[in-house]
Amino acid sequence: MMHMQPSLSPRRLCLFNTTTGAALRELNFLTSILAVRMNRQRLIVILQDKAYVYEINSLTILDTIDTVPNIKGLCAFSPCLDACYLALPASTTKGSALLYNVMDCHLHCEIEAHRSPLAAMVLSSNGMYIATASEQGTIIRVHLVSDATKSYSFRRGTYPSTIFSLSFGPSKQLPDILAASSSSGSIHLFTLGFASHPSRSKRSSGFLGSIIPGAVNDVLDPAYHHVLHNAVSAGVKSHAIIRKVENVTNSSSSELLACRAIMSVITYNGYFQEYNLSIDAQNELSWSLVREFNLLTATMDKAS
Structure with missing residues (x-):
């Protein structure tokens, strides 16, 4: 599970275990996170001018995609x-x-x-x-x-x-x-x-x-x-x-x-x-x- 709270930075993505509620990992970015998508093997993070593709288990970056300005994510x-x-x-x-x-x-x-x-x-x-x-x-x-x-x-x-x-x-x-x-x-x-x-x-x-x-x-x-x-x-x-x-x-x-x-x-x-x-x-x-x-x-x- 991904979670963002108003008290946290919009540039920080937190992953939680939905069963225990324990925080698993944090990912930090240079600009605000505009959208997040995931399935059982991939995690996608959308910024204004980039998209990051992660392997879901290890959180290894597989690809960084440069995009046109995408202010709505x-x-x-x-x-x-x-x-x-x-x-x-x-x-x-x-x-x-x-x-x-x-x-x-x-x-x-x-x-x-x-x-x-x-x-x-x-x-x-x-x-x-x-x-x-x-x-x-x-x-x-x-x-x-x-x-x-x-x-x-x-x-x-x-x-x-x-x-x-x-x-x-x-x-x-x-x-x-x-x-x-x-x-x-x-x-x-x-x-x-x-x-x-x-x-x-x-x-x-x-x-x-x-x-x-x-x-x-x-x-x-x-x-x-x-x-x-x-x-x-x-x-x-x-x-x-x-x-x-x-x-x-x-x-x-x-x-x-x-x-x-x-x-x-x-x-x-x-x-x-x-x-x-x-x-x-x-x-x-x-x-x-x-x-x-x-x-x-x-x-x-x-x-x-």
Whole structure:
């Protein structure tokens, strides 16, 4: 476990044993730590102009990556050991990302995803896909990491909005759900892997589908985009996390009947929300708010 406290320097990273609570090791840096990521074999520390890759057990530095100025500590990390990638911004003027294989310590590829600088990005848990959003916030793009090709493009909205977070479901196979939270206060859900659904085939065989490439057609087709309007207050920073995805199939035909998920939303004014989501074979979304409470109030009540 990594831990940083206000009383400690923002340039110091402390590692703790989560079972005993004992401090294991401290790492000190010349500038403030902006982000930390880890899995069972790698520890990643993001500074404003560098990224450090450590072997998790010995804390040996395996690689030091010079980056463009990255004042927000923007990065994406795949925990999968077979496809363990780290994504970092490649430019401050356009929306391109560099992907590094941090198991073998080499640059894998560069993906040019947007015209505007990146605002958010996330890698799927199996390292297969990377989703990105620019500072414009109108388009979410998903690329296949293996060959840096665009697989999906989704239109979040017509007007610019700040994308606060992107989150894939933990499923290692499609169908999957990609969630995005934004400054509009709405949570956007995009379904991946429903391409074989008959209704999609019917739409794609229409006039527009016959003349517009599939990736662009996805932008124009709202069928795989669902919105939870006003889930949080507009302008309040929030993170939406898809915690579980379950695909329900017909036992006799293996036909997909529904995709169910659990989503958690945490806001910077202290609220926690948990939703049950279900998307059926007709791509209709149903959802319910299971619970909502203020973490700050709950903590104070527990302390008293």
